[in-house]
Amino acid sequence: MPEPQLRPAEEHDCDAVFDWANDPDTRAASFLRADIVKSDHIKWFKATLAGKLRQLFIILSAGQRAGVVRFDWLADADAPAGAGRCAEVGINLAPSHRGRRLSTPALHAATVVARDSGVGLLIAHIRPDNLSSVRAFESADYRLVDTVEIKGSHALRYELRLAEISV
Numbered sequence: 001m002p003e004p005q006l007r008p009a010e011e012h013d014c015d016a017v018f019d020w021a022n023d024p025d026t027r028a029a030s031f032l033r034a035d036i037v038k039s040d041h042i043k044w045f046k047a048t049l050a051g052k053l054r055q056l057f058i059i060l061s062a063g064q065r066a067g068v069v070r071f072d073w074l075a076d077a078d079a080p081a082g083a084g085r086c087a088e089v090g091i092n093l094a095p096s097h098r099g100r101r102l103s104t105p106a107l108h109a110a111t112v113v114a115r116d117s118g119v120g121l122l123i124a125h126i127r128p129d130n131l132s133s134v135r136a137f138e139s140a141d142y143r144l145v146d147t148v149e150i151k152g153s154h155a156l157r158y159e160l161r162l163a164e165i166s167v
């Protein structure tokens with residue numbers, strides 16, 4: 001079986017996802033840098049599991065939880081014309097699993113999941129100083145298309161058009 005694997009997040013993943021999200025390096029890589037409050041996270045996680053706004057997948061490596069991939073569904077009005085179903089993707093590896101070259105294969109696995117869900121376009125916004133993330137998304141076939149501002153910070157906008165690649 002290819003490594004890593006993705007499985008849909010479940011209720012019992014709530015605490016692990018919270019801990020990874022509040023890791024200082026994760027906060028520094030985010031566009032909202034404040035710590036996350038546990039009660040807010042629990043509400044967010046419940047809404048997420050309902051699946052309408054976004055979908056979360058747990059990254060498994062050697063059978064262990066190694067991180068999370070998130071797809072935030074974009075409203076049709078926010079999607080570029082002709083792109084089909086569109087999602088913003090985010091990845092957060094557990095601190096214990098960083099630096100092991102897991103991010104690119106995890107993003108490839110996410111691409112397969114997205115394609116199987118009928119997604120036509122994946123978008124990622126990355127802080128320019130987040131070099132490992134830039135490298136991971138570029139290695140996973142995302143292309144830099146723009147520089148934008150998100151919550152007052154510069155962001156690199158990367159896109160992956162699924163019709164243009166074979167996964």
Ligand SMILES: CC(C)(COP(=O)(O)OP(=O)(O)OC[C@H]1O[C@@H](n2cnc3c(N)ncnc32)[C@H](O)[C@@H]1OP(=O)(O)O)[C@@H](O)C(=O)NCCC(=O)NCCS
Nearest residue numbers: 026029091092093098099100101102103126131132133135
């Ligand atoms: C971003 C993240 C997923 C990358 O995963 P990682 O385990 O740290 O990185 P990997 O070991 O998979 O390496 C990915 C690539 O970045 C490179 N890299 C790692 N650290 C780097 C650094 N400090 N500077 C430059 N390149 C770096 C690696 O060499 C590798 O490239 P290569 O395979 O071409 O050699 C992980 O650090 C993370 O979860 N960070 C916190 C959350 C976050 O930033 N998410 C992304 C938001 S857009």
